[in-house]
Amino acid sequence: MAKIFYHAVPVDWRKEQKYDFLEKAGSIAGVKWTTLTPDKKQNWLDHGYRPEFDDFMAIGDRDLVSGNSIPPIFSHYSRGIATSRDDTAVNFNRDRLAKNMEEMIDAYNGQVDAYHRLKKKPAKVEDFIDYKSGKISWSRDLKNDLLRHRKVEFAEEKIRPSLYRPFAATSLFFDRVMNEEVYGFPEIFPKLDSKNFSICITDAASEKPFMVLATDKIADLHIVGAGASAQCFPLFHYVEDTNKKKFERRDNITPEALTLFRIFYDDDSNTRENIFHYIYALLHRPTYRTRYAENLKRELPRIPFVGVAAKKDSPASFYPLSAIATMQGDAKPDHNPKASAKLFHAFADVGKKLADLHVNYESAKEFPLKRIENKEVKLDWRVETMKLLKVGTPFHHVPNFSRSRRNRKVRDAVEVVPTASIIYNDFLTLEGIPAETFDYRLGNRSALEWVIDQYRVAKNEQGNLTSDPNRMDDEEYIVRLIGQVITVSLETRRLISTLPKIIFE
Secondary structure (H helix, E strand, O other): OOOEEEOOOOOOOOHHHHHHHHHHHOOHHHOOOEEEOOOOOOOOOOOOOOHHHHHOEEOOOHHHHOOOOOOOOEOOOEEOEEOOOHHHHEEOOHHHHHHHHHHHHHHHHHHHHHHHHOOOOOOOHHHOOOOOOOOOOOOHHHHHHHHOOOOOOOOHHHEEEEEEEOOEEEEEEOOOOOOOEOOOHHHOOOOOOOOOOEEEEEOOOOOOOOOEEEEOOEEEOOOOOOOOOEEEEEOEEEEEEOOOOEEEEEEOEOHHHHHHHHHHHOOOOOOHHHHHHHHHHHOOOHHHHHHOHHHHOOOOOEEOEEEEEOOOOOOEEEEOHHHHHHHOOOOOOOEOHHHHHHHHHHHHHHHHHHHHHHHOHHHOOOOOOEEEEOOOOOOOOOOOOOEEEOOOOEHHHOHHHHHHOOOOOHHHHOOEOOOEEEEOOOOEEEEEEOHHHHHOEEOOEEHHHHHHHHOOOEEOOOOOEEEOOOOOOOOOHHHHHHHHHHHHHHHHHHHHHOOOOOOOO
């Protein structure tokens, strides 16, 4: 039987220290090894791993759905959309997206026809397809679709609202051929007018910190960038009724999960919406995310019941699925169902407010930033590339910022940026961003930094415009969005702080 030998060096060692260690060791014989034994899940590095996590309810599990154990909370879930051609299939501007896709579809369909007219096919499809024109973003699946003689029809209803990155809403051309992978999203948003909400999280084995974000749009696979895939858990899923030629909306939280929540809290009035919002709040709770950080690197979240022990004045804590067994027959439960139900609803109420805040971020109140206008430049709301100035940035490093303050007495009184600010463009600088704004993070960036990163003009290698977030019909949209996302960030932080405390023995 194979054995695992392990040795760890300090995490803060630099490359040179590691080389020095290996040189001194000389060979594997010069290293002091620890023998590790994998657990039942074949995990062999268990530092920080919490075994009680295994006793919580699975949020989603494709193996459990088949039926040999207790079903997960959500019956259906999906990875985000992967287009493999974001420059063409995703755009801030709906009309530009339509034009790009019509041109690409025409070129692709022409290639399909030309290939299948050939009497003698090349050994490899790559020897046939057109790379030089740049009209088609070829990918593995698209090449296979060409071989299968699959053509594409452009339709306006295929242009759907999407969430490409946090708080960066775009339009997406939603099509099984033009998207590399649609995964389960046709069952989440089967039609343009389908209504739904999803809790999107970073998948296990993500290179980025765990995050959670609710949306009412089709989510991108890399919603927090490359190196982190998103899994989305919708409130509903849709099933096609071919006889009636329509889609029927069905609850996505399983009947078994609803029953278990009702039993634990002794509350038959509990709803799936409550459970959905409870989960959303729980996944924001720092206590949960910190305690189970190592577990979340290996698998999808598992959801505990939040409750209070039966004895008087007990603190709130997490309870496993097995706690249901203490409520059978004449047995006295280990927890106080009535007091625990109050905790559950406190989480659900905060979760609903968080979800409303994050889904409807464009309706949030704009945070009042100081607008510093450069009088030497004409009024302009257009963004090319914004720049974030963090507290302490020297003025001489940011000429646009300095120039915008030229006529202000404070310019000579301070040598560094006193508060976080954004150089919006040559005309406008936004000052007075609260430091707490940056505490609300999704992946490795704050929400505001995602906006700054995404709302910029982009061009391809040929110098052609591929993305322009500026809106001709709403010129101040981006500057308003900045204030709204600051409000969302501060309010998210405040709402999370109101969640009941969880104590671990």
